[in-house]
Amino acid sequence: MRLLQSTQMRRVLGLGPALGIIGFFMVVPIAIIIVFSFMKSNPYGGVNPEFSLEAYKQFLFERNLMDELVFNAAYLRIFGRSFLLAIGTTALCLLIGFPTAYYMSRQPARRKNLMVFLVTIPFWTNLLIRAYCWILLLRDTGIINNYLIKWGIIDEPLTMLYTNFAIFLGLVYTHIPFMVLPIYARVEKLDFNLLEAAHDLYASRQQLMRHVILPLAAPGIIAGSLLVFVPCLGDFIIPNLLGGGKHLMIGSLIQLQFGGSRNWPFGSAAALILMSFVLIAMMIYVWGPGRKMKPEGDA
Amino acid sequence: MRSSTTSGPNPAGEKQFVIGRFPGFAATSWIFLLYLYIPIFLLIIFSFNASHSATIWHGFSLEWYLKAFGNDDVQRAAVNSLIVAFIATVVATVVAVFAALILARGGRFRGRGLSYGILMLPMTMPEIVTAVATLSFFTAIKLDIGLGRVVIAHTVFCIPFAFLPIRARLQGMDTTLEQAAQDLYANEWQTFRYVTLPLLMPGIISGAMLSFIISIDDFIITLMVAPAGSTTLPLYIYGMVRMGVTPEVNALSTVMLAISLVFVSTSYLIGRKKQAGTANQ
Numbered sequence: 001m002r003l004l005q006s007t008q009m010r011r012v013l014g015l016g017p018a019l020g021i022i023g024f025f026m027v028v029p030i031a032i033i034i035v036f037s038f039m040k041s042n043p044y045g046g047v048n049p050e051f052s053l054e055a056y057k058q059f060l061f062e063r064n065l066m067d068e069l070v071f072n073a074a075y076l077r078i079f080g081r082s083f084l085l086a087i088g089t090t091a092l093c094l095l096i097g098f099p100t101a102y103y104m105s106r107q108p109a110r111r112k113n114l115m116v117f118l119v120t121i122p123f124w125t126n127l128l129i130r131a132y133c134w135i136l137l138l139r140d141t142g143i144i145n146n147y148l149i150k151w152g153i154i155d156e157p158l159t160m161l162y163t164n165f166a167i168f169l170g171l172v173y174t175h176i177p178f179m180v181l182p183i184y185a186r187v188e189k190l191d192f193n194l195l196e197a198a199h200d201l202y203a204s205r206q207q208l209m210r211h212v213i214l215p216l217a218a219p220g221i222i223a224g225s226l227l228v229f230v231p232c233l234g235d236f237i238i239p240n241l242l243g244g245g246k247h248l249m250i251g252s253l254i255q256l257q258f259g260g261s262r263n264w265p266f267g268s269a270a271a272l273i274l275m276s277f278v279l280i281a282m283m284i285y286v287w288g289p290g291r292k293m294k295p296e297g298d299a
Numbered sequence: 300m301r302s303s304t305t306s307g308p309n310p311a312g313e314k315q316f317v318i319g320r321f322p323g324f325a326a327t328s329w330i331f332l333l334y335l336y337i338p339i340f341l342l343i344i345f346s347f348n349a350s351h352s353a354t355i356w357h358g359f360s361l362e363w364y365l366k367a368f369g370n371d372d373v374q375r376a377a378v379n380s381l382i383v384a385f386i387a388t389v390v391a392t393v394v395a396v397f398a399a400l401i402l403a404r405g406g407r408f409r410g411r412g413l414s415y416g417i418l419m420l421p422m423t424m425p426e427i428v429t430a431v432a433t434l435s436f437f438t439a440i441k442l443d444i445g446l447g448r449v450v451i452a453h454t455v456f457c458i459p460f461a462f463l464p465i466r467a468r469l470q471g472m473d474t475t476l477e478q479a480a481q482d483l484y485a486n487e488w489q490t491f492r493y494v495t496l497p498l499l500m501p502g503i504i505s506g507a508m509l510s511f512i513i514s515i516d517d518f519i520i521t522l523m524v525a526p527a528g529s530t531t532l533p534l535y536i537y538g539m540v541r542m543g544v545t546p547e548v549n550a551l552s553t554v555m556l557a558i559s560l561v562f563v564s565t566s567y568l569i570g571r572k573k574q575a576g577t578a579n580q
Contacts, residue, residue: 234425
């Protein structure tokens, strides 16, 4: 009995501080924006404590001069663009990331470790600085344009910065390590005997890829895709710096509501919608096909 | 992490058979690595540029570094960044050690999965959501403590980054040494202080270093919660970048890249030593 009490006590004391900090300063704040999203906005910042569904209505409708609700697709378009950019980024990351992860896993141990290290470093460096690198390259008077003109290849600078192309490039650049690493973790464990066996049974390269490697790499591909898709959807730095704030994405839309345009309930609602996309994506990961494939891969 | 524990498919077989190989994969990988590093290298090179232009090379100079370090605003921002990162790292690492001990060693109990989920929450939530939620919370409770707001927000998201390496280390440790200590009449505190803690140290250092860089580099959450006058380095750089491209930004960015690189490399080397240690056991 005393033993039980003391282990119980220990668990509370051990986990208490960490859970307390996250609970009080993260779970409570999320509860607060849920409450805020159902209130009226205060033009001077913050909210007026009155119940209202205005914030959610604002996604689809706006009020005209007669105070009637009229359909407004502006915000839907922002969500649509964010989704398209996030899906496009995920696809391109997969296209580059899968061959890279596979190639890395086939290297001798020393080079393999070096390559993993090289892919990991950008993750730990400042996102802002990595976006800034691309401003340096893509600007009208940037490195690429300057040298292209200097060498006489073009006369007029190419407009590359502040375009959808720049956003896309920046999103892929900053998120691709999240695709490579989980796939690598899977294919690295791939049993070479399986490939040999398939080869002995006259499997072609394509068949080998489709029936042996891809099924075993699938959980890594799913994890990587989520790890790219989710942060892309809410990204704020890249669309702001490389898109010049012209091409809004969900992240910048949320930030604007708490900054310049000051509509906290609407910003809270947008944040919650973004959060629910993330939760849905995570649930797909936990209960979806990834789970079924895990034991198969470990065998 | 996993790479050196499993020795990989037999290296001899790899050379004999071309079966595991696909055309274009090698080229893709090397192009990918170039794509990853060329922009960073250009940034570093141009930070040593002698001209006022940030993008045409004129010769080597340290002018911009001197200018950046001599700037009062930069110094203030750097001090703020260091204060925040230091406090957040210490608090996050200490609470993460205890949480990891319970979750890795405390057996199964109700709420274990939930506790783990809550610990990972700051890592899974999109940063912008955390940022506006924290801002709303601080505003709602009228918490106006200047840089303290930034410290609190950073501590929260540093916890999972400190926790994961510590837990990984605990899971890889076997308990024989601790049992031996107890057989030799060490009490619980002595066992923890002289056996568990030294063995756990590489994980703790690794976790602390990762927390430190995550905090030093954070931008979005800091941007939202930092009141005027509590500028950190990334906020200062953002302000400068929005004004235009100057070689001073290149110099500052290079310094921050160097800091991250040193910390990650150290953390990585400590991690590798740890693996060698477990492999020998």
